[in-house]
Amino acid sequence: MLTLADVVEGAGGPRIEALENEPVREVVIDSRQASRGDLFVALRGERADGHDFVSHALGRGAIAALVERRVALAGGPAHGWIDVSVSPATASPLAAKLAGGDGLPLLIRVDDTLKGLQRLAAWWRRKIGALAPGLRVIGITGSVGKTTTKEVLAQVLSVRYRTLKSEGNYNNEIGVPLTLLKLRPEHERAALEMGMYQRGEIAAYCAWAQPHVGVLTMIAPVHLERLGTLDNIQLAKAELIQALPAADDGGVAVLNDDDERVRAMAAMTRARVVTYGLTPRADVWADEIESRGLDGIALTLHHGAEKRLARVPLLGRHSAHTVLRAAAVGLTEGMTLDEIVEGLRRSSAQLRLTVLEGPHGSLILDDTYNASEESTLAALNLLAEIEGGPRVAVLGDMLELGDVEEQAHRNVGCRAATVADYVVCIGRRARWIAQEAARCIDDPARVRACDSNAEALRALREIVREKCVILVKGSRSMKMEEIVADLSAGNGAHNADARAAAMQRTESA
Secondary structure, rough: EEEEHHHHHHOOOOOOHHHHHHEEEEEEEHHHOOOOEEEEEEEEOOOOOHHHHHOOOOOOOOOEEEOOOOOOOOOOOOOEEEEEHHHHHHHHHHHHHHHHHOOOOOEOOHHHHHHHHHHHHHHHHHHHHHOOOOOOOEEEEOOOEEEEEEEHHHHHHHOOOEEOOOOOOOOOOOHHHHHHHOOOOOOOEEEEEEOOOOOOOHHHHHHHHOOOOOEEEOOOOOOOOHHHHHHHHHHHHHHHHHHOOHHHHHHHHEOOOOOOHHHHHHHHHOOEEEEOOOOOOEEEEEEEEEEOHHOOOOEEEEOEEEEEEEOOOOOOOHHHHHHHHHHHHHHHHHOOHHHHHHHHHHHOOOOEEEEEHHHHEEEEEEEEOOOOOOHHHHHHHHHHHOOOOEEEEEEEOOOOOOOHHHHHHHHHHHHHHHOOOOOEEEEEOHHHHHHHHHOOOOOOHEEEOOOOHHHHHHHHHOOOOOOOOEEEOHHHHHOHHHHHHHHHOOHHHHHHHHHHHHHHHOOOO
């Protein structure tokens, strides 16, 4: 188990023998989540400084805090202090205090708490690797589908292996280290999601995590405003497979054969390449894909001469690629197709989309977490697969699409017109959706362009006068959960429970 001696040493200080018997239960960055035996890391954010909450964390029982400066502690609990940058001067007095039964809670000063957290996580990953040489880490990245892939993959791996997975979408410079610090010697596999906003980030995550397997979902124009071109996105995502060990050392790159840019990454890695897709060209492939609406999908998995029917509680035919990723990794890790099918059957990883009850018994497909062209088209395809009355697509702006944003919105508009009976658009960019939908639909009056959520709700009250299937989707900043909350209000505790579960799953975004 992680101890305070590990924390001090991993953060850059000396090994203090007196701290070796002080276990650290969890590492937290929110003082409200701190409890007895935790390490609180005081991070500086855009809106808050964790140093202002050190006292609160210690008051809740945290055994130590990682800080950049001395802080005022309410009530003034006695505490130890070690500055890892001048550790020889502070270690001996601290050791004497600890030997005398004093010195905790402990404040550990580093020059930068974020870098200190990352340094500690990398140190701990190396230590766990020495203690558990059989541990294999699987990194997952791509423009779309990372979180659901991670959840399904972890469920599959857990049929045979003791598996750690990233919580929620802990996929950034804070989330990856926090996940690594949950590793224990008993873990045999770890599934880590890796997101990125710019070049070099995934390479850094790999330096800390030391993955053996890299999974690439797809390359799409997401974050184009930051990275500029699809070529840059491809290069940023390729950092994962470039960091993998060579094939002879157990490295495996799991690549989407149906995505030309991902398929091309086979030339960028020393690892063994395993492909997945919807044609027999791939090493692991699927056909006979059947959508069963809200009951999930069924498909036939193929690997070599073997094939198995899999029934999976994931929504939409597009989920076949998620299934294939999990199956491909399971096979590389020595699992049988029967074990993989059992893990897929157990899966409950429909994280982002929540089904709620709306007016007149309508079904609301709440997919308000975020939006890109690819994810919105997939959501519209799901809408087309569900029976239950007229279909209504409520679509908001899609952000961070760079130079392709107009064409992306127009692509969505035409698809929405072919799928939905009514299209309600919200926002300046979504007017492109409305324009294209009005051009493609039989009756342009069935398309509404709105400037606000309130205006959209007024339109929906006119439209939804019977049982409908209503998709609500847009970028996070559009706050389209307000529309879902209004439409689902008064429809029972089930909706409240579903919304609470969805918020808990995505609140770390």
